[in-house]
Amino acid sequence: MGFAVGEAAARARGPAGASRGVQGLGLRAVVLMAGRVVGAVGLLRHCGRRAVVAALALSWCAVLSPAAFAARSDVVVGMAIEPQGLDPTGAAPVAIGQVTWQNIYQGLVRIDRDGKIQPQLAERWTVSDDGRTYTFALRQGVKFHNGEAFDASTAKFALDRARGANSTNPQKQFFSVIDAVTAQDPATLVVTLKEPAGNLLYWLGWPASVMVEPKSAQVNKTEPVGTGPFKFVRWAKGDRIVLERDPNYWNAAQPARIQRVTFRFIGDPQAQAAALRAGDVDAFPEFGAPELYGNFQKDNRFVAVVGNTELKVVAGMNNQRKPFDDKRVRQALMLAIDRPLLIEGAWSGLGQAIGSHYTPNDPGFVDLTGVYASDKAKARSLLSEAGYPNGFTFTIKVPQMSYATRSAEVLQAMLAEIGVTMTIVPTEFPAKWVSEVMTGHDFDMTIVGHAEPMDIGIYARPDYYFGYRNAAFNDTIRRAEQTTDEEGRLRLYGEAQTMLAEDVPALFLFVMPKLGIWDRKLKGFWANEPIPSNDLTEVVWED
Amino acid sequence: MIALIGRRAAGLVLTLALVSIVVFVVTDVLPGDPAAIMLGTSARPDTLAALRQELGLDQPAIARYLAWVGGLLTGSFGTSITYGVPVAGLIAERLAVTLPLAGLSIVIAMILALPLGIAAGYRRDEPLDYGAMAFAQTALTLPNFWIGLILILIFSTWLGWFPAGGFPGWSAGLLKALQALLLPAVALALPQAGILTRVARTAIVELAGDDFVRAARGKGLSQHVILWRHIVPNALVPIITILGLQFTFLIAGAVLVENVFSLPGLGRLAFQAVAQRDLVVLQSVILLFATLVIVVNFLVDLCYLLLDPRLRDAR
Numbered sequence: 029m030g031f032a033v034g035e036a037a038a039r040a041r042g043p044a045g046a047s048r049g050v051q052g053l054g055l056r057a058v059v060l061m062a063g064r065v066v067g068a069v070g071l072l073r074h075c076g077r078r079a080v081v082a083a084l085a086l087s088w089c090a091v092l093s094p095a096a097f098a099a100r101s102d103v104v105v106g107m108a109i110e111p112q113g114l115d116p117t118g119a120a121p122v123a124i125g126q127v128t129w130q131n132i133y134q135g136l137v138r139i140d141r142d143g144k145i146q147p148q149l150a151e152r153w154t155v156s157d158d159g160r161t162y163t164f165a166l167r168q169g170v171k172f173h174n175g176e177a178f179d180a181s182t183a184k185f186a187l188d189r190a191r192g193a194n195s196t197n198p199q200k201q202f203f204s205v206i207d208a209v210t211a212q213d214p215a216t217l218v219v220t221l222k223e224p225a226g227n228l229l230y231w232l233g234w235p236a237s238v239m240v241e242p243k244s245a246q247v248n249k250t251e252p253v254g255t256g257p258f259k260f261v262r263w264a265k266g267d268r269i270v271l272e273r274d275p276n277y278w279n280a281a282q283p284a285r286i287q288r289v290t291f292r293f294i295g296d297p298q299a300q301a302a303a304l305r306a307g308d309v310d311a312f313p314e315f316g317a318p319e320l321y322g323n324f325q326k327d328n329r330f331v332a333v334v335g336n337t338e339l340k341v342v343a344g345m346n347n348q349r350k351p352f353d354d355k356r357v358r359q360a361l362m363l364a365i366d367r368p369l370l371i372e373g374a375w376s377g378l379g380q381a382i383g384s385h386y387t388p389n390d391p392g393f394v395d396l397t398g399v400y401a402s403d404k405a406k407a408r409s410l411l412s413e414a415g416y417p418n419g420f421t422f423t424i425k426v427p428q429m430s431y432a433t434r435s436a437e438v439l440q441a442m443l444a445e446i447g448v449t450m451t452i453v454p455t456e457f458p459a460k461w462v463s464e465v466m467t468g469h470d471f472d473m474t475i476v477g478h479a480e481p482m483d484i485g486i487y488a489r490p491d492y493y494f495g496y497r498n499a500a501f502n503d504t505i506r507r508a509e510q511t512t513d514e515e516g517r518l519r520l521y522g523e524a525q526t527m528l529a530e531d532v533p534a535l536f537l538f539v540m541p542k543l544g545i546w547d548r549k550l551k552g553f554w555a556n557e558p559i560p561s562n563d564l565t566e567v568v569w570e571d
Numbered sequence: 572m573i574a575l576i577g578r579r580a581a582g583l584v585l586t587l588a589l590v591s592i593v594v595f596v597v598t599d600v601l602p603g604d605p606a607a608i609m610l611g612t613s614a615r616p617d618t619l620a621a622l623r624q625e626l627g628l629d630q631p632a633i634a635r636y637l638a639w640v641g642g643l644l645t646g647s648f649g650t651s652i653t654y655g656v657p658v659a660g661l662i663a664e665r666l667a668v669t670l671p672l673a674g675l676s677i678v679i680a681m682i683l684a685l686p687l688g689i690a691a692g693y694r695r696d697e698p699l700d701y702g703a704m705a706f707a708q709t710a711l712t713l714p715n716f717w718i719g720l721i722l723i724l725i726f727s728t729w730l731g732w733f734p735a736g737g738f739p740g741w742s743a744g745l746l747k748a749l750q751a752l753l754l755p756a757v758a759l760a761l762p763q764a765g766i767l768t769r770v771a772r773t774a775i776v777e778l779a780g781d782d783f784v785r786a787a788r789g790k791g792l793s794q795h796v797i798l799w800r801h802i803v804p805n806a807l808v809p810i811i812t813i814l815g816l817q818f819t820f821l822i823a824g825a826v827l828v829e830n831v832f833s834l835p836g837l838g839r840l841a842f843q844a845v846a847q848r849d850l851v852v853l854q855s856v857i858l859l860f861a862t863l864v865i866v867v868n869f870l871v872d873l874c875y876l877l878l879d880p881r882l883r884d885a886r
Contacts, residue, residue, distance in 0.1 A: 112609065112653045112847065120611030196622040198610055249655040265654055265661055266835025266843075267738055292737055294833040298720055302735035303833070306727040459603025459848050467607070 099569040101287035103550065105562060106300060106309040108316050110266065110293040115248040116235035117190055120198035122479055122560040125235030127269055127291050130563040132173075133238035133254035136164055136183065136217075137229055143389055143481070143558030145229050149178060149239055149255065150217070159224030159512040160207075164217040170278040173259045176241045180211035186239045187219070199236035202228075224510045226517045230482065234559065257284035257565050268292045285552070285568035304330065304545060311546035313553055313562055318376035324545045334378055335542035335555040336389045338481040341379075341431060343424070343439065343535035345473050348495035351422075352472065356414040358532040362400040363407035364446045365439065371538050373438040374431055379538040384525040385484045387539045389558050392518030396529035396536075407446045419447030422472040425465055427457030432475045435537060439475075466493050477540055481559050484524055485509070487533060496533035579872060583865055590861040591643070595636050598853050604628070605652045605848040626652055639854065653849040661840065661852065662859060668738055669836040672752050672759070673821035677814060679760035680767055685810070687764075688771025693798060695776055703768055711765030716827035719758035723831070726754060736833040755832040759825060763817045770813050774806035807878055815871035819864045 111123035116133065130138060136150040147153075150164040170178040189195060191203035205225045210218040221228070231237060244253035252260045255278065258271035271289040292309055294300050297317030303309040304324070314337075315321060325332040345352040345361075352358055367381035380388060383396030411419065426436040433454070440450045450473070455461050457476070465471045474493075478486070487496050488505040501524060508520035529536070542557045552566035606622040623629050630638075642649050648658035684707075691703035727735035733754050739747050778784060779802060787797045826838035837856060844853040 110843075113655050119609045121609070193617070194621050194625075196610065196618055196625065198618075200615055200618050264738075264740055264835065265656070265664060266839060267740075267833070292833070294736060296830045296833065299723075299736050299831055299833050302720075302723045302728055303737070306723075306731060306735035308727075308734050308737060456603075458608050459601070459846070462607050463602050463604065 099571065101569075102290065103286050103288075103564070103567060103569075104290045104292055104308065104310045105564070106292050106294050106303060106312040107562070108293070108295050108300070108314065111269075113249040114252040114260070114263070114269075115240075116238060117186075117197050117240060118249060119196070125560055126562045128252055128254070128256075129235040129238065129559075129561050130256060130565060131258045131271060131289065132252045132256045132260055133235070133240070134256050135232055135234070135238045136166075137233045139230070139233040139559045141554045141556065141558065141563070143391065143556075145233050149183070153229075155512060159226070159510070160221045162219045162221070162228065163212075164219070166215050166217055167278070168215055170255050171276060172241050172244065172255055173253045173274060174241075174244055176243060178239060178241070178255055179214040180217040181214070182241045183217045183239060184209045184211045185242050185245075187237075189240070189245065190237065197236055199231070199234060202231040202234070202237065224512055226511045226513075227482070227509055235561070258289060266293070282565070284565050286564060289564055291562075311544075311550055311553060313542070313544050313546070314557075315543040315545050318378050318541075318543060321376065321378065321543050321545075329548060330545050331548050331550075333542075333544040333553075333555045335544055335557060336380065336387060337479070337540050337542045337557040338387055338389060338560065339477040339479045339540035340382060340385055340387060341374075341435060341475065341477045341537045341540060342385065343435070343473055343475040343537060344494050345532075345534060346469065346471055346493075346495055347497070347533050348469070349472060351414065351416060351420055354414045355531060356410045357416065358535075359400055360407040360410040360414070360446065361443065361448065362532045362535055363403045363410065364448070365442050365535060365537070366402040367397065367537060370435060370438045370442070374434040375538070375541070378541045378543065380541070381538050382536045384529040384536055385478070385487065385534070386521070386525050387481075389539075389556055390482055391514075392521040392525075394522045394525050396525060399526075399529040400532065404446055411446060411448075419449065421449040421451065423451045423453050424473040424475065425453050425455040425461065425471045426475055427455055427461050429457060429477075431477065431540065432457075436475055439535075469493060469495065473535075475537075479560055484521065484528070487524075487528060494533045496531070498527065498531060501527045501531075575876075576873070579869055583869055586865055587858075587862060590865075591640060591858055592636075594854050594857045594861070595632075595639065598850050598857070599632055599635075601845075601848060601850075603848045605850060608848055609652070639851075643855075643858075648855045649851040651849055651852045653843070653847045653852065658852050658855050662837070662855060665835060665837040665840050667741060668752075668834055669822060669825070669838070671748075672756055672825065672834070672836060673818055675749075675752055675756035676759040676763060676821050677818055679756055680763040680817070681814075683760065683764040684767035685771055688768040689775055689798075689803065689806075691768065692772040692775025692779070695779075700772070703772065707765040707768040707772075709765070710761045710768075713762065714827075715758045715762050716831045718761050719755060719828050719831040722754045722758055736831070738834050751832075751834075755825075755828050755834060758828050758831070759821055763821075766817070767810065767813060770809055771806060774809045775802055778802045778805050804878070808875060811871055811874050811878070815867050819860075819867050822863050823860045 107123060107126060109121070109123040111127050112121050113119055114124060114128050114132070116124045116128055134148050136148060137145050138148040140146045149167050149170060151167050153162055153164045155162055164183070166178070166180055166183060172178060176182070187203065187206065187209045190197045191200065191206055197203070205221050205223060205228070207220045207222045210220075212218050239255060240248055241253070244251070250263070257274060257277050257279070259274045261270040261272050263269045269291045273284045273287050277283050292303070294303055294309070297315075297320060300312055300316055301320050301323075304312055315324070321332065324330050345358055347353060371377055371379045371381065381397045383399050384394070386393050411417065424436055424439070426432050436452050440452060443450050455464060455474070461474070461476070465474045485505050486492050487494060488502040490497065504520055504524045504527065508517050508524065511517040511520060542555070544553060544555065546553055549569050549571060550567060551570050552564075552568050554561070554563060606619055606626060606628055610618055610622060627635065627638075639649060646659070648662065650656065651658050651661055654661060687703045687706065691700040694700055723735050726733045734751055738751050741748050784797060784801060787801050823838060825836060826842050828834075829836040829839040837859070841853065841856045841860075843849070844856060
């Protein structure tokens with residue numbers, strides 16, 4: 029999950045956590061009502077404004093040629109979290125990729141809006157029969173924003189840097205399978221592997237695998253240099269990052285359609301809503317407050333699209349600790365949960381129930397919500413069978429993000445119905461949570477969103493916080509990772525999903541929706557988020 | 572008097588030295604490893620070790636403290652773990668938002684509160700007094716972030732006169748920058764104005780019964796002269812005390828309002844630094860807060876000396 033978790037978590041709530049906590053329910057209700065009033069008044073004003081605009085437009089059309097109505101060439105995009113540095117190859121926070129990936133930096137390959145792998149700086153590639161040698165034919169004539177050329181030696185530098193001894197790459201494990209990288213000639217890169225790795229191309233499409241060049245690599249954290257359609261201009265810390273279209277972009281056939289992009293960082297959900305309504309921000313690809321979302325769906329100035337993310341909200345259990353070392357106990361807890369009701373309570377009904385650690389976005393998804401669908405009688409009998417006829421008491425360590433606290437409150441009520449008492453222990457995220465739960469393994473249950481795509485393999489890690497040990501599962505994951513044939517690999521991932529659904533190492537709850545809101549005239553945003561990102565290459569104003 | 576100021580200044584330096592030790596120790600024992608936070612949960616032990624070394628976190632605490640203080644003395648605040656840029660520049664950027672914001676709030680609070688408080692004290696138990704006290708009570712009960720939300724609702728969303736938040740920077744022009752700061756300044760100023768109104772009123776009421784005022788009345792001075800020449804100047808001592816306290820509160824305590832208006836101020840920088848365990852930034856910002864509090868107190872004391880000649884003879 030990487031910072032994935034932290035970021036994603038924070039994305040859903042933002043650093044305004046403390047303030048919202050203080051407000052309490054009463055204020056929240058007042059604010060909600062206020063939001064509705066704004067919506068209504070906004071609508072009235074809007075109608076008036078539209079009439080005036082239409083009249084003006086008609087009168088001007090008579091005088092001016094259509095060329096006079098040039099579309100806007102800049103866009104202001106809102107994000108909840110400000111990135112920590114701008115080098116996705118140096119730190120994990122999701123927000124880094126959401127600003128830079130595909131906008132500033134590009135990879136050998138990329139992941140498209142449907143989650144499919146597409147060629148990028150590598151035009152095509154061949155894989156040897158044993159699945160251990162990848163030969164990439166690199167695109168020629170590509171230049172970095174600082175004028176340096178991209179070729180096989182740059183690509184070799186980028187990959188060797190990511191897997192090197194001093195690398196702080198957040199996904200270093202992706203590259204550990206690489207045995208050698210060779211620049212055969214400027215246009216040909218050969219990557220040989222220690223063992224076959226069916227996910228290699230997918231991994232190379234991630235933000236952590238983007239191409240950087242030697243001269244700028246050290247300062248990418250503050251002055252990013254890549255091969256993408258936008259150049260970095262300015263970062264006003266705490267407020268905004270500005271990018272501009274690169275006039276020398278290598279792909280002249282498909283340049284960015286917007287001249288200037290400004291990312292603005294607004295953590296507080298009320299402030300996000302206000303910024304959209306006041307026109308300060310044109311788009312919020314991931315809006316933070318589901319309870320305010322309905323107002324935007326009704327407001328015809330905006331388009332509000334509910335998409336899927338990769339963020340899986342799960343309540344992980346300490347599988348090494350009693351009573352969670354007993355599979356029947358974990359299954360009983362899963363049976364006690366009514367997922368649609370939980371989603372209603374935690375995220376205003378927006379979000380999709382899951383039965384395993386996989387999202388409907390991911391290739392090879394199997395719907396397993398039926399395996400332990402809500403059944404309280406069965407849950408009670410399983411508990412008795414496991415030796416807990418009168419239930420038991422345990423604690424859950426809950427990060428301060430709103431999706432986590434709300435979900436935990438609903439869980440508490442649902443588990444009480446089968447006689448299980450859950451005590452909520454607020455745990456500061458990320459610092460305290462990482463040290464206590466993640467590295468210290470000191471917890472009964474916890475709840476976080478795992479943001480990284482296709483990260484089902486975390487259950488096969490012996491030292492991971494769930495403490496889940498299943499040799500058959502590990503074997504399935506290993507075989508899946510080594511299978512280069514797509515169909516076979518996805519079948520194995522299907523088996524792995526089923527194993528998790530049956531073993532319940534964590535309570536699989538729901539996939540966080542991507543609550544996108546943008547101006548009605550803006551086109552080209554991604555509806556779904558197969559990888560955490562804000563690819564703005566195709567974004568454009570249209571009337 | 573010079574000796575008095577000298578002693579105060581020496582005390583100031585000693586306090587700062589002590590504060591720096593406390594700040595370092597307190598932030599250093601916070602749970603959570605900045606490197607682990609940056610790398611996330613996928614981090615491998617070797618990656619973590621490489622980053623800890625890169626950030627200098629593998630050094631012992633004493634070495635890190637000395638490096639920090641040594642840096643401070645030479646004007647270098649170190650490098651932010653989060654942003655990877657010098658902390659001094661980061662703080663300067665934030666001060667360029669926070670200081671004008673706090674200054675503007677104080678000015679607004681004074682413009683609202685002083686005439687109202689003085690008038691209320693002067694016209695005690697009259698409708699004007701009741702009105703002023705009702706205003707003061709209301710203003711100080713409302714949380715400032717809530718006032719902020721309401722101001723955004725009215726002036727940004729409905730009327731569209733002001734941006735709903737953010738700060739374009741002073742480079743965008745004085746007018747634009749002030750436009751961005753005005754609503755948050757008002758949100759911060761209202762509760763302050765409530766307190767200030769009450770303090771001003773109480774000061775006037777109390778002084779009105781003092782001997783020197785009776786003496787002035789006995790000399791046959793007009794009501795106006797008594798108020799403006801005798802009562803108001805003496806009322807300034809408690810008012811300035813409160814202003815000093817409010818200013819330091821505005822610098823350090825504006826986090827909620829900065830969040831509502833997404834302003835890149837010092838409070839929010841400190842808040843973020845805690846969440847990300849950016850210790851270098853956190854330590855420097857807290858030390859700066861402490862310095863500001865101490866310096867403002869020092870200035871308030873100097874004001875007393877200027878206002879009240881009797882204090883100058885004190886030890």
